Amino acid sequence: xxxxxxxxxxxxxxxxAAEQHELALMLDGFRLVTVVGVGGVGKTRLALRAAAALQKxxxxxxxxxxxxxxxxxxxxxxxxxxxxxxxxxxxxxPREVLVEHLAELRLLLVVDGFEHLxxxxxxxxRELLLGCPGLTVLAAGRRPLRVDGxxxxxxxxxxxxxxxxxxxxxxxxxxxASPGDPVALRELxxxxxxxxxxxxxxxxxxxxxxxxxxxxxxxxxxxxxxRGRRGALPRHRTLRTAIGWSHELCTPEERLLWARLSVFSxxxxxxxxxxxxxxxGLPADRVLDVLGELLAQSLVTREATVAGPRYRMLxxxxxxxxxxLAALGDTERMRRRHRDWYMGLATWCExxxxxxxxxxxxxxxxxxxPNLRAALELCLESAEDAHLAQHLAGTLWFSWxxxxxxxxxxxxxxxxxxxxxxxxxxxxxxxxxxxxxxxGYVAILQGDDxxxxxxxxxxxxxxxxxxxxxxxxxxxxxxxxxxxxxxDMPRAxxxxxxxxxxxxxxxxxxxxxxxxxVELAMARAFQGDLEGAVAxxxxxxxxxxxxxxxxxxxxxLYVLGYAALTEGDHAAARELLAECVAINHAFHxxxxxxxxxxxLALVTVAEGDAAEAxxxxxxxxxxxxxxxxxxxxxxxxxxxRALCAGRASELLGAEGYGAWYREGEAxxxxxxxxxxLAGRRDPAMAAGGAGARRPFRSGRxxxxxxxxxxxxxxxxxxxxxx
Numbered sequence: 117x118x119x120x121x122x123x124x125x126x127x128x129x130x131x132x133a134a135e136q137h138e139l140a141l142m143l144d145g146f147r148l149v150t151v152v153g154v155g156g157v158g159k160t161r162l163a164l165r166a167a168a169a170l171q172k173x174x175x176x177x178x179x180x181x182x183x184x185x186x187x188x189x190x191x192x193x194x195x196x197x198x199x200x201x202x203x204x205x206x207x208x209x210p211r212e213v214l215v216e217h218l219a220e221l222r223l224l225l226v227v228d229g230f231e232h233l234x235x236x237x238x239x240x241x242r243e244l245l246l247g248c249p250g251l252t253v254l255a256a257g258r259r260p261l262r263v264d265g266x267x268x269x270x271x272x273x274x275x276x277x278x279x280x281x282x283x284x285x286x287x288x289x290x291x292x293a294s295p296g297d298p299v300a301l302r303e304l305x306x307x308x309x310x311x312x313x314x315x316x317x318x319x320x321x322x323x324x325x326x327x328x329x330x331x332x333x334x335x336x337x338x339x340x341x342x343r344g345r346r347g348a349l350p351r352h353r354t355l356r357t358a359i360g361w362s363h364e365l366c367t368p369e370e371r372l373l374w375a376r377l378s379v380f381s382x383x384x385x386x387x388x389x390x391x392x393x394x395x396x397g398l399p400a401d402r403v404l405d406v407l408g409e410l411l412a413q414s415l416v417t418r419e420a421t422v423a424g425p426r427y428r429m430l431x432x433x434x435x436x437x438x439x440x441l442a443a444l445g446d447t448e449r450m451r452r453r454h455r456d457w458y459m460g461l462a463t464w465c466e467x468x469x470x471x472x473x474x475x476x477x478x479x480x481x482x483x484x485x486p487n488l489r490a491a492l493e494l495c496l497e498s499a500e501d502a503h504l505a506q507h508l509a510g511t512l513w514f515s516w517x518x519x520x521x522x523x524x525x526x527x528x529x530x531x532x533x534x535x536x537x538x539x540x541x542x543x544x545x546x547x548x549x550x551x552x553x554x555x556g557y558v559a560i561l562q563g564d565d566x567x568x569x570x571x572x573x574x575x576x577x578x579x580x581x582x583x584x585x586x587x588x589x590x591x592x593x594x595x596x597x598x599x600x601x602x603x604d605m606p607r608a609x610x611x612x613x614x615x616x617x618x619x620x621x622x623x624x625x626x627x628x629x630x631x632x633x634v635e636l637a638m639a640r641a642f643q644g645d646l647e648g649a650v651a652x653x654x655x656x657x658x659x660x661x662x663x664x665x666x667x668x669x670x671x672x673l674y675v676l677g678y679a680a681l682t683e684g685d686h687a688a689a690r691e692l693l694a695e696c697v698a699i700n701h702a703f704h705x706x707x708x709x710x711x712x713x714x715x716l717a718l719v720t721v722a723e724g725d726a727a728e729a730x731x732x733x734x735x736x737x738x739x740x741x742x743x744x745x746x747x748x749x750x751x752x753x754x755x756x757r758a759l760c761a762g763r764a765s766e767l768l769g770a771e772g773y774g775a776w777y778r779e780g781e782a783x784x785x786x787x788x789x790x791x792x793l794a795g796r797r798d799p800a801m802a803a804g805g806a807g808a809r810r811p812f813r814s815g816r817x818x819x820x821x822x823x824x825x826x827x828x829x830x831x832x833x834x835x836x837x838x
Contacts, residue, residue: 120178121199122168122226123419129165130285131278132158139166139269143173143224143252146267147245150255153271155432156313156355159256160228162271167226167254174252176221184229184431185381185486187493189236194524196225196240198485203520203706205743207562210523211240213742215247222250229431231257238263273310280305282312286319290412300327307334313432314358320413321365333361359436362413372398373406374415374429375444378437379454382486383419383426388461392453423479451494458484458491459504462511469514470626472664478703481515488512492528502535503544510550513557514627518667520704522558529555549575549587556594560601561707563748568598589618593632600635601748608639630656630668637675642752650679670699670708674715678756681719689719694793701789710739711753713792718760726767727776728791729760734780735788 139162142149151159164180171178181199183192193210202217218225225244230237238261241253245263255261260268274282283305304327308314318330325333334357363371376393377384389407394400407427410416417428429437441447461484465477481488488508495505509528516525533551552575559568572591579588596611612632619629633656641649653672660669677692693716700708713736721729736757765773783791 120168120171121201122164122178122180126417126419127289128285129161130282131274132162132165135162135269135271136166136169140170142267142269143170143254146265147251148241148253148255148261148263148265149267149269150257150260151269151271152257152260154311154355155258156311157271157273158312159271161312163226163228163254163256167224171224174222174224176223176250178224178226180226180228182228183233183237186233187490189233190527191489191524192233192236193240194527197523203704203742205522205561205706207564211243214244218244218248218251220250221248223252225251225253227253227255229257230255230261231259234259234261237261274312274315275310276302276305279310279315283315283319286316287322290320290323292322297327300331304331304334307331308358311355311358313430314355316414317358317362321362333364355432356436359433362415363436363440366413367409369398369402369406370409371440373403374410374437375441375446376450377416377429378434378441379450380429380487381490383421383428383483384487385426388457389427391457392450421483423476423483426483454487455491455494455504458487459508462488462508466511466514469518470663470665474664474666475702477514478519481512481519496531496535499535502532503547505532505535506551507547510547510554513554516554516558517561518703518705520706522562525558526555526562529558545578545582546584546587549579549582549584552578553587553590553594556591557597560594560598565598565602568594585618586622586624589615589622589624590628592618593628597635600639601750603750603752605639605643605752609636609643612636612639627665627668630659630665631671634668634671634675641675641678646679646682649675666699667703667705670696670705674708674712677712677715681715681722686719686723690716690795693719694795697789697792706739706743709789710736710743713739713788714757716792718756721760721763726764727772729764730768730773730776731780732792733757733760733764734777735783735791737781739785739788
């Protein structure tokens with residue numbers, strides 16, 4: 117996994133030296149430390165700063181999981197899986213995946229923004245801490261988790277000198293020529309209770325107003341809230357006052373945009389803001405300028421993402437905006453506009469998946485996920501909109517299948533379909549049919565054959581009644597895919613071939629259709645028709661190169677690599693499979709990745725490096741654990757692994773093979789991919805290089821008796837087959 121996914125600091129961290137020291141000491145003594153405090157007091161910033169400073173303590177790195185944008189408690193574990201960069205294609209729940217992954221790691225997990233999900237979050241973290249002795253959790257929220265063994269650091273507002281340094285420093289960054297009268301500035305810090313967010317909002321105004329002017333405005337608001345009573349206002353009201361005061365200083369357009377932006381979850385881009393927030397009172401062509409003003413006032417932040425620059429509104433600021441939006445009576449309309457934009461985005465992404473922008477689509481969908489979840493949630497709030505949830509969950513098939521999100525995809529597909537269980541054929545039938553075949557596809561890859569057959573059977577039957585030939589073709593195609601993974605090659609060839617014929621008649625051409633052609637090629641190759649398989653995949657490769665499609669192309673390269681190895685062209689096989697590995701790793705597609713690594717291991721032993729082949733076989737096994745049943749339980753897919761294991765163990769001996777295999781098993785995924793892509797080693801340096809004495813003969817198939825099993829030295833399925 118990555119050493120850290122902590123975001124880069126956008127500006128200088130000010131003060132809090134004592135708190136950083138105290139937090140470091142607490143992390144020495146507690147496995148769960150929670151930083152608590154009022155909104156805007158700097159909990160997140162302190163936790164991230166401490167985590168960055170301490171990451172060398174944790175050999176397996178530091179990971180940040182942000183939960184503030186989640187609304188569905190059922191997604192908490194999914195969010196942690198996502199943050200850790202895990203891909204799991206099995207039927208295991210995400211909790212089980214987390215425990216298994218973290219069990220032997222020494223890692224710091226930073227959990228931020230959990231307070232609205234505290235019960236689910238506390239239960240999950242308790243389970244992880246019990247099952248993963250090397251795990252330490254640093255949480256940041258407005259209240260403790262109340263988990264046994266929790267250490268709590270209550271973060272107070274900033275000390276006077278730190279507050280002054282923050283106010284003047286941020287004012288200078290905002291462009292204030294001179295911070296102003298020091299006495300007035302100190303009084304401003306005191307009246308704002310040293311709350312960093314309040315100070316930052318004030319600093320953003322100092323280029324336009326003096327400290328004395330800001331104090332007068334603040335006094336007016338305090339008198340209004342205090343209504344003449346003695347005693348200081350509670351600190352949460354101080355922050356609310358500061359936010360409200362900043363709100364009052366905004367223009368009507370800025371206030372309106374602030375309110376409307378509150379419907380977003382997580383990062384958002386300018387195009388989304390223009391569509392969702394433009395309208396009465398705020399023309400779309402004014403949105404950019406007004407957004408710029410909110411950015412200048414620290415009400416909105418700008419951040420770099422894998423999909424490019426995005427904007428975000430702080431949770432506290434967004435909550436204030438949401439109250440104003442509700443007061444305007446405009447919340448539901450804005451939520452629907454938000455949903456409509458992200459449904460449109462998903463539709464565009466599905467179309468562009470079959471294009472040169474495939475990598476851009478994958479990155480953009482990843483960044484948009486919090487907002488896509490919010491859109492799905494809104495669709496599921498009303499039974500009348502369940503068809504929209506089905507449409508959206510089905511449209512996102514490329515993210516669930518192509519980008520390693522099977523578990524979350526299954527979550528949304530099940531919920532969407534259960535919202536209208538087996539209704540009669542309706543005008544919204546197309547949405548349900550798509551959700552059904554996508555569910556069948558996801559279930560097949562998860563190894564849940566029963567659910568797959570049920571979904572695909574319902575899809576096929578309903579499609580025939582509705583006269584929907586496209587949905588019927590997809591159902592037939594995926595039933596053929598199930599037959600392929602179940603070793604019924606004649607049935608796989610018949611069903612996939614029939615589906616491809618329907619696609620041609622209907623003019624359907626996309627990544628799914630080309631994948632069907634690759635799957636048909638696999639069925640033919642396993643039945644000995646290597647020439648026919650190569651012809652099919654050569655055509656797929658050509659179409660993919662024309663269209664800029666990479667995901668399906670990787671699977672075509674796998675089959676072509678298989679054919680090159682069979683023909684004895686090891687160099688060509690390695691080149692084809694290395695590209696396959698690189699593409700699948702980029703898309704987080706573990707199925708395609710591990711199949712290619714398995715075949716590269718066979719290429720490696722054919723080249724004469726039995727030790728490196730054993731390493732690659734060992735490296736493949738943890739990936740299979742994430743995918744599910746090794747090699748799908750298929751004797752045909754298992755053939756290359758069995759042959760490689762037998763050949764390598766013959767050359768190295770059982771003990772030598774086991775040692776190299778275990779070295780591979782211990783490799784993290786990124787290291788395993790690097791090893792697979794490293795290319796052929798110098799035969800003189802390759803342990804087990806004697807394998808070069810027995811090259812594969814041209815024309816010899818690398819698949820042995822498909823019914824012959826292959827085990828492993830660790831008892832997981834890779835033991836030498838003679």
